[in-house]
Amino acid sequence: MAISLKVNGETRSVDAAADTPLLWVLRDELRLTGSKFGCGIAQCGACTVHVDGQARRSCVTPVGSLEGREVTTIEGLKGDVADAVHAAWAKHDAPQCGYCQSGQVMTAVALLERTPKPAPADIDAAFAGNICRCATYVRIRKAVADASDTIGG
Amino acid sequence: MTAVQQFNTTRRAFLGGAGGFVVAVTLPVRLRAQGGAPGDAPRPFDPNAFVHVGADDIVTVLVKHIEFGQGPWTGLATLVAEELDADWSKVRAEHAPSDPKLYGDPGFGVQITGGSASIRTSYDLMRKAGAAARGMLVAAAARAWNAPASDIRVENGMLIYGDKSASFGSFADAAAKEAAPQDPPLKAPADFRYIGNPDLPKLDTAAKSTGAAMFTLDVYRDGMLTAVVRHADKFGAKVAGFDADAARAVPGVVDVRQIGSGVAVFGRNTYAALQGRKVLKVTWDESRAETRSSEQIATDWLAASRERGAVAHAQGDVDAALAAAATTLDADYVFPFLAHAPMEPLDAVIAPAEGGGVEVWLGSQSVTIDHQTIADACGIGMDKVKLNIMLAGGSFGRRAQPVSDFAREAAEAFMAVGGDKPVKLMWTREDDIRGGFYRPLSGHRLRGGLDADGRIVAWEHVVVGQSFATDTPFESMLIQDGVDGGLVEGASEIPYAVPNINVSNHIMRGPVPVLWWRSVGHTHTGYVVETFIDELLEKAGKDAVEGRLALMSQKNPRLAGTLRKAAEMADWRAARPADRALGVASVQSFGSYVTQVAEVSMADGAPKVHKVWCAVDCGIAVNPDIIAAQMEGGIGYGLSAILFNELQLGQGGAIMQSNFHDYRSLKLHEMPEVDVAIIKSDAAPTGVGEPGLPPIGPAVANAVRKLTGEPVRRPPFVRSMTA
Structure with missing residues (x-):
């Protein structure tokens, strides 16, 4: 069935069953491959996107539930917070294999958009659903703190 | 041409x-x-x-x-x-x-x-x-x-x-x-x-922070099918038959074919293939399957460890020294099967190319073997295979394939569906966790002896496990005189001066495919050697750092250098809060030398690792920040395993774990602070991808023993969280 979807500010029409996870629509149909498949059960966060500004696991989000919602993927990130996060990721050379990093960046941006000055416990909570098997966590934590400082001006 | x-x-x-x-x-x-x-x-x-x-x-x-x-x-x-x-x-x-x-x-x-x-x-x-x-x-x-x-x-x-x-x-x-x-x-x-x-x-960094970096899973070709394969639930089982009617009825499923490793479902997109596989019915011939539980395998391995095996290293007369020792310590260790679980599940894309060849996109680590295997599976020469080596979302050893399991599977799937259209093979996380090629389950028997003055005079170590070299092209290189270097490395050459030593191994066979896992033998031998020496030193009334240095300084000065440095960074002798303890471990692996000191407390019966001080000597430091990152990563990856991970076979040999909910990965809030010091050196550079891992497990275990009084000889520490 045809489903209308707003992704990165553009309305897109895709032919997919309503129960199709958003992740596969983004990747297979829209070729937005920045969002990654890691577990399929909302455990690893590699597929993290924003739905109306909130971090969501696209691997368990049925595409049919997104009529009228705003989906943002790593490809569509923009704004001061996104710039600050990318700059901080570069400063700390956070990625290793890089596969989970789209999800980490999406989580960081969602956190800092809502909580520009997160306490360590806020960072812990926000990233509780993002696994990095390379364990780049030391740098992620530093980068989030740095980005927070930057956007705080 | x-x-x-x-x-x-x-x-x-x-x-x-x-x-x-x-x-x-x-x-x-x-x-x-x-x-x-x-x-x-x-x-x-x-x-x-x-x-x-x-x-x-x-x-x-x-x-x-x-x-x-x-x-x-x-x-x-x-x-x-x-x-x-x-x-x-x-x-x-x-x-x-x-x-x-x-x-x-x-x-x-x-x-x-x-x-x-x-x-x-x-x-x-x-x-x-x-x-x-x-x-x-x-x-x-x-x-x-x-x-x-x-x-x-x-x-x-x-x-x-x-x-x-x-x-x-x-x-x-x-x-x-x-x-x-x-x-x-x-x-x-x-x-x-x-x-x-x-x-x-x-x-x-930039491409990996913006979603622009291309991994194999990100490759799409016109008309490409996605294939997922139903694998057996027990190792060694073979397809006896299958009923594909329900799978074929799923919209978007275009074919279902048996291949060597199972039954492949081909979809026009990923979701169709996954939905088709869910309703595919396969019956299995389990006559040659592993039916033992991992508990039984551990029991069998420990039973084998009662006898000395093929000798990897011997000096002095360990039997006489043990008999004459004033104090002895015996310890059995068991280390579980571990999956590597790289973030990007295994995958490959293969497409027909001009002139009867194929083009392949693969996170290929064993490049030559993958290349040859794909050519063979497609029935063409290697010169007809264009292999694009892709960035890969982690490996930790899983992609270093002696038998090219998933590259072969991709090529077989491609051929099974006609060999005339692009196919992407994708493993799900369940395929990955349940797919074998694990760090082998190993059993260890240790016997140590102290003389009346507290000197360590005897050290016997029997290692038991499968070899991942068995029946592979690497067998003659890695197994010599019944000794598997990948099983005993780190055990056969301990850094401590002990006059009477015997280290031996028993190479076991079984249907569970096993493989090198980040730092290979050192994942278990490092743990055994560094916890056992810690216990012996304590029995002798010696400090864990000073006692190590006394035995190590002459025999392994570079490792001793990292120990001195890490102890200094951690301020080893300084008082800690009553609920915290420090543990130390030093391991030389792959030509690099690493000591880690971990500060640990216990919460709800589980260790909480607060901080790790790490000193590494890898010769000339080419990229100091990458060296630091690899130490951090080795510590985090090692902590995941030692705290949480155990791949279990249940009664009848059924694989128990399936995804990150029951094969837990370390999370950000569980990652300790890490301080890394790189020892200045003019020696030729050596690697850091693996050497950061071996010390963390025993460093934490040694701290936990101080806190609880109990040695941990059968990791993971937090077994309830993996069941």
Whole structure:
């Protein structure tokens, strides 16, 4: 069935069953491959996107539930917070294999958009659903703190 | 003629020296530009197979090792850029194509990444490549400017003579016509500006932070089918039959075919394939399956450990020393099967190509073996396979395949569905966790003896486990006289001066496929040696640091250097809060030396690791920040395993775990603070991809024993969280 979807500010029409996870629509149909498949059960966060500004696991989000919602993927990130996060990721050379990093960046941006000055416990909570098997966590934590400082001006 | 054949016939003879490097070979662009589109403009300047300078000033380094996080792209590019005096902002990296003669590992003889060897085997080679390119650019500039080559300076991507200057790109064409220096002079370490520079940015960070980096899973081809394979629930089971009616009825499923490893469901998209596989009915022949539980296997392995096995190392008379000892300590250890669980599940894309060949996109670590296996499965020659080596989302050993399991599966799936349309094979996380090729389950028996003065006089260690070399091309190399180096490494050469030692192994067989897992034998032997020595020292009334140093300083001074440093960083003797303790462990692996001190408390019966101080000696530190990152990563990956992970076979041999909910990974809030110090050294550089891992488990275990009084000899620490 045809489903209308707003992704990165553009309305897109895709032919997919309503129960199709958003992740596969983004990747297979829209070729937005920045969002990654890691577990399929909302455990690893590699597929993290924003739905109306909130971090969501696209691997368990049925595409049919997104009529009228705003989906943002790593490809569509923009704004001061996104710039600050990318700059901080570069400063700390956070990625290793890089596969989970789209999800980490999406989580960081969602956190800092809502909580520009997160306490360590806020960072812990926000990233509780993002696994990095390379364990780049030391740098992620530093980068989030740095980005927070930057956007705080 | 395919690109590979052209490549082979234009290859010139090697220069001498370690590994050698080839000068003035023209690589076909289609081969070289991994992932690049056919028809890319030819590159004008190729001083050798490892570096290319473009008219646009871009310096591209062809990296013979796969980049999946350990940093060879940046590392090997650093070596080239140093000697080339390149402008780092103009340096790029890409994977070298498949060619074992050009890019083979000098030890293995095949193109492969492993053994933390990328920097170690590239240090001279890649610097020579950079120096050769520099020499050719200088020669071209000297000719154009009618100047003596010795008067031309090279600085940051510029050639300079008097008031003349030009960028590399301006002389790229001309330099290609110059003869490559056969033995170009290399810089003295004092002149390095990129090697050892802690602020040199990594080349792959930006693309990996924006979603732009391309992994195998991100490859899409017109008309491509996605294949998922139903594998057996028990190791060694074979397909007896299957009913595909329900699967074929799923919209988007186009075919269902049996292949060697199971039954493949082909969908027009991923979701269709996954939905089809859910309703596929397969019956299994379990007559040759592993039906033992992992508990039973552990019992069997420990039973075998009662007898001494094939001897890996012996000195003195351990039996007499044990008999005469004033105090003895016996300990049994069991280490579970572990899945590697790289973030990117295993995958491959294979498509028909012109001339009856295929094009493959693969996170290929065992490049030569993968290449050969795909060719064989497709019934074509290797020259008909164009292998694009992709960035991979982690490996930790899983992709270093002696038998190319998932590359073979992809090729078989491609052929099963006709061999005339692109196929992407995708493993789900369940396929990965349940797919075997685990770190082997091992059992260890330790017997130690102290004399009346508290000196350690006897050390017997029997290691029992499967060998991942059995029935692979590596068997004759890795197993000698019944001893598997991958099983006993770290046990056979302990860093401590003990007069009477016997270390032996029993190589077991079984249907569970096993494989090297980040730091290989050291994942268990490091734990055993470092917890056992800790207990012996305590029995002798000695401090864990001073006691180690007394036995290690003469025998392994570099390891002792890291121990002194880490103890100093941690302020080892300083008082801690009552609920916290420090544990220490020192392990030499893959030619590098690492000591870690962990500060630990217990919460709800589980260790909480607050901080880790880490000192590493890996010779000349090529990329200090990558070294630090690999120490952090080794600690985090090791903690995941030691705290949480155990791949269990239940009653009847059924695999118990399936995904990250029951095969837990360390999370950000569980990651300790990490301080890394790199010991200054003039020794040749050695690797860091694995050596950061072995000390963390025993360091934590030694701290936990101080807190609880109980040794942990059967990790993981938190068993309830994996069940």
